[in-house]
Amino acid sequence: MQYRSTRSDKEASVDSATAVLRGLAPDGGLYVPVEFPQPNFDLQTLAKMSYQQVAKLVLSWFFDDYTDQQLEDCVVNAYGSQFDDEKIVPISKKAGNYYMELFHGPTLAFKDIALQMLPQLMMTAAKIKQQKNKIIILTATSGDTGTASMRGFSDIDGTNVVVFYPNDGVSPVQLRQMLSQPGKNLAAFAVEGNFDQAQTKVKQIFNDVAFKKILQQKGYQFSSANSMNIGRLIPQVAYYFYTYGQLIATNQIKLNDQVNFSVPTGNFGDILAGYYAQKLGLPISKLICASNQNNVLTDFFATGKYNKNRQFHVTNSPSMDILVSSNLERLLFDVAGENHVIISDLMNQLEKTGEYEITPAMKKKLSQFSAGFADESQIQSEIKRVFDQDKYALDPHTAVGSYVNYTYRQQTNDQTPAVIVSTASPYKFPETVYHAITNQTVNQPGLPAIKQLNELLQDSLPAAIEELFNATAKSQQIISTEQMEDAILKQNN
Numbered sequence: 296m297q298y299r300s301t302r303s304d305k306e307a308s309v310d311s312a313t314a315v316l317r318g319l320a321p322d323g324g325l326y327v328p329v330e331f332p333q334p335n336f337d338l339q340t341l342a343k344m345s346y347q348q349v350a351k352l353v354l355s356w357f358f359d360d361y362t363d364q365q366l367e368d369c370v371v372n373a374y375g376s377q378f379d380d381e382k383i384v385p386i387s388k389k390a391g392n393y394y395m396e397l398f399h400g401p402t403l404a405f406k407d408i409a410l411q412m413l414p415q416l417m418m419t420a421a422k423i424k425q426q427k428n429k430i431i432i433l434t435a436t437s438g439d440t441g442t443a444s445m446r447g448f449s450d451i452d453g454t455n456v457v458v459f460y461p462n463d464g465v466s467p468v469q470l471r472q473m474l475s476q477p478g479k480n481l482a483a484f485a486v487e488g489n490f491d492q493a494q495t496k497v498k499q500i501f502n503d504v505a506f507k508k509i510l511q512q513k514g515y516q517f518s519s520a521n522s523m524n525i526g527r528l529i530p531q532v533a534y535y536f537y538t539y540g541q542l543i544a545t546n547q548i549k550l551n552d553q554v555n556f557s558v559p560t561g562n563f564g565d566i567l568a569g570y571y572a573q574k575l576g577l578p579i580s581k582l583i584c585a586s587n588q589n590n591v592l593t594d595f596f597a598t599g600k601y602n603k604n605r606q607f608h609v610t611n612s613p614s615m616d617i618l619v620s621s622n623l624e625r626l627l628f629d630v631a632g633e634n635h636v637i638i639s640d641l642m643n644q645l646e647k648t649g650e651y652e653i654t655p656a657m658k659k660k661l662s663q664f665s666a667g668f669a670d671e672s673q674i675q676s677e678i679k680r681v682f683d684q685d686k687y688a689l690d691p692h693t694a695v696g697s698y699v700n701y702t703y704r705q706q707t708n709d710q711t712p713a714v715i716v717s718t719a720s721p722y723k724f725p726e727t728v729y730h731a732i733t734n735q736t737v738n739q740p741g742l743p744a745i746k747q748l749n750e751l752l753q754d755s756l757p758a759a760i761e762e763l764f765n766a767t768a769k770s771q772q773i774i775s776t777e778q779m780e781d782a783i784l785k786q787n788n
């Protein structure tokens with residue numbers, strides 16, 4: 296199975312291990328399968344499979360240069376006791392919908408599902424390709440990717456992790472997680488600016504040939520833990536399959552029934568995995584793209600125009616504070632008939648002018664998507680609505696998905712069973728959740744706020760939160776975007 300860049304001819308394709316090691320294609324494009332898999336699978340069988348079995352099955356469709364045993368080992372190492380629920384992804388039926396809880400991993404957000412797996416896939420790829428260079432995992436984060444990649448790669452041989460997060464753009468708990476994650480191969484820097492500025496700079500560094508040469512001479516090469524890496528994207532496809540199987544297994548739906556998924560979206564990785572699941576043949580009707588106030592995608596799906604020239608809002612759902620959704624490029628590639636010239640052209644326009652427009656013919660192929668957004672007060676009222684109805688606390692990101700699904704159903708009267716993709720634990724954002732439910736501000740943000748929320752919810756604290764109380768945190772290192780190369784060199788010399 297070969298992978299090609301969204302921006303180059305398919306003649307320049309590579310195998311999956313190489314795509315995982317590189318993260319981003321040399322031309323700045325994203326790797327996609329040259330021939331998208333068309334597997335035979337049986338939904339009835341799916342209903343009987345464990346999360347680990349489903350994950351392995353899905354990976355085997357995309358990573359055929361890994362042996363069966365290698366994939367088995369990856370799955371065993373990635374999805375074990377580091378999750379606080381043995382199902383890995385439990386599903387809760389609350390307030391009339393299904394909440395697919397992706398936050399039972401060690402950093403309490405859905406990024407763990409992919410970032411417990413990516414280091415396994417990457418180490419195995421290094422073995423397959425007999426890679427000598429040490430890998431620098433370069434990551435721009437809006438909060439959760441940073442914590443999850445530091446956790447996933449902690450003390451993994453042959454890797455160094457450098458994380459850049461926006462100064463003042465992450466939540467107190469996210470910050471504490473990054474500063475207290477042990478591991479001798481980890482470094483995190485606060486960058487002056489917002490997430491997009493950090494991500495843009497990381498992409499530039501990735502494409503900086505001279506800089507890469509310097510590191511190459513020292514025995515290093517870059518890879519990415521962002522969802523641009525297929526080794527992170529494909530593991531996410533598995534939870535759509537698993538959830539569908541579980542809905543059958545628990546008699547919530549019948550075989551071949553259609554299901555909607557509402558996905559709180561930032562970089563478009565999570566929802567793209569849902570789109571890939573649909574493309575693989577899973578009966579998904581609508582993919583609901585839910586944004587916060589940074590609603591560039593809502594406008595895109597409404598008009599076919601992508602325009603990032605707008606105010607950037609720092610919100611209480613920081614992991615979705617994004618104006619350039621990288622993975623949209625993979626969707627565009629499909630609706631452009633896999634035409635890399637069109638994609639290069641659109642991405643050039645985006646870089647030069649901050650906007651582009653797709654053709655009506657391309658837009659027509661996006662009909663399975665619906666899109667909407669929630670502002671800060673709508674997020675708060677959704678947390679309250681679901682809590683009052685079912686004593687179930689949503690984090691602010693999940694609340695975006697929940698709210699947009701709620702309004703979608705009111706407007707369309709679509710009765711298709713709906714799964715809300717639940718991306719973080721409420722304990723990761725205790726200040727917002729507490730305020731939404733009680734209309735009162737916590738006494739003190741961060742760890743004390745967790746305690747206060749816990750008293751309100753009266754449930755048991757996740758083990759990963761307990762750990763945070765005992766960990767010691769390093770102090771922050773704040774740098775400008777111009778200092779990012781230096782920071783990388785210092786860490787890797």
Ligand SMILES: *Cc1c(COP(=O)(O)O)cnc(C)c1O
Pocket residue numbers: 404405406439440522559560561562563564565566614615692693718719
């Ligand atoms: C990253 C993240 C999102 C957005 O996911 P994308 O794949 O970037 O669209 C939503 N919610 C939480 C909690 C996240 O960490």
